[in-house]
Amino acid sequence: MTGEMIAFFILALVAICGGVFMIHSENVVHMVVSLIFTFLSIAGIYILLSAEFVAVVQVLIYSGAITIIMLFGIMLTKHDPKSEKRIAKSRILAVGTGVVAFFIIMFLAINKLSFKQQDVELYVHNVKKIGIELYSKYVIPFELTSILLLVALIGAVVLAKKDESEEMNEHE
Amino acid sequence: MSSLPLPVFLVLALILFCIGLFGALTKRNAVIVLISIELMLNAVNINLVAFSKYGPNPGITGQIFSLFTITVAAAEAAVGLAILFALYRNRRTVNVNEMDQLKR
Numbered sequence: 635m636t637g638e639m640i641a642f643f644i645l646a647l648v649a650i651c652g653g654v655f656m657i658h659s660e661n662v663v664h665m666v667v668s669l670i671f672t673f674l675s676i677a678g679i680y681i682l683l684s685a686e687f688v689a690v691v692q693v694l695i696y697s698g699a700i701t702i703i704m705l706f707g708i709m710l711t712k713h714d715p716k717s718e719k720r721i722a723k724s725r726i727l728a729v730g731t732g733v734v735a736f737f738i739i740m741f742l743a744i745n746k747l748s749f750k751q752q753d754v755e756l757y758v759h760n761v762k763k764i765g766i767e768l769y770s771k772y773v774i775p776f777e778l779t780s781i782l783l784l785v786a787l788i789g790a791v792v793l794a795k796k797d798e799s800e801e802m803n804e805h806e
Numbered sequence: 807m808s809s810l811p812l813p814v815f816l817v818l819a820l821i822l823f824c825i826g827l828f829g830a831l832t833k834r835n836a837v838i839v840l841i842s843i844e845l846m847l848n849a850v851n852i853n854l855v856a857f858s859k860y861g862p863n864p865g866i867t868g869q870i871f872s873l874f875t876i877t878v879a880a881a882e883a884a885v886g887l888a889i890l891f892a893l894y895r896n897r898r899t900v901n902v903n904e905m906d907q908l909k910r
Contacts, residue, residue, distance in 0.1 A: 639810060669844075673848065676852060685855045688851075688872050691876055692851075704841055704883070706887075711837070736827070744817060767867070786885050789888065790885050793892050
């Protein structure tokens with residue numbers, strides 16, 4: 635039992651517990667808060683996989699930005715806790731069976747998988763390597779990503795903005 | 807060299823993906839459905855990073871792919887929530903079952 639294994643099992647346990655609590659919780663805010671733990675422990679797993687930069691990005695974007703955006707989404711809309719309970723048992727059973735079948739199939743596929751382990755030193759100058767690769771080999775996808783973010787920004791603003799004509803009708 | 811084999815990480819990602827799939831299919835609250843989709847995307851990111859270390863061709867490419875995925879996921883969350891707000895303004899509900907305008 636090495637330190638790496640202990641760290642992995644603690645992080646995996648926290649991640650799965652966060653996900654399960656998200657499924658079982660009644661309160662919507664508790665669901666989002668429990669997911670923060672999942673996102674943070676996934677960041678820890680990235681560090682175990684020697685991807686420090688991705689781990690930092692995960693903490694910034696997922697546990698920071700996306701969680702806050704979802705909390706805003708919850709606070710700006712009205713939530714009826716009773717409506718969550720009115721899900722048909724048969725539906726949960728059907729979906730559960732499907733998900734478990736998917737899990738078993740994928741598990742059987744994963745179980746036998748093994749590659750010859752090669753020595754790579756991804757942790758040496760991780761950020762520098764990512765930067766060089768990003769600006770030499772993946773320049774065009776990188777620039778396209780910036781356009782995608784701009785489109786998403788403008789699209790979100792236009793969609794969430796209150797309609798002028800609608801507002802006029804309300805005043806009349 | 808590391809003592810943890812590749813399938814351990816893949817199984818963790820699979821469990822998280824299954825939790826996200828179950829949540830996306832059974833929850834009635836549209837915000838929770840969006841969050842479940844984020845969880846599924848995260849599970850895929852774990853796979854990408856794990857293969858970038860232990861895969862047949864280890865290298866930095868997997869980490870760069872996961873960075874692109876995170877960016878697209880963030881954009882998707884923003885646009886999805888904006889659509890949800892527009893829908894909420896018109897229908898006063900976030901329940902997925904009541905969003906059936908296209909079926910009428």
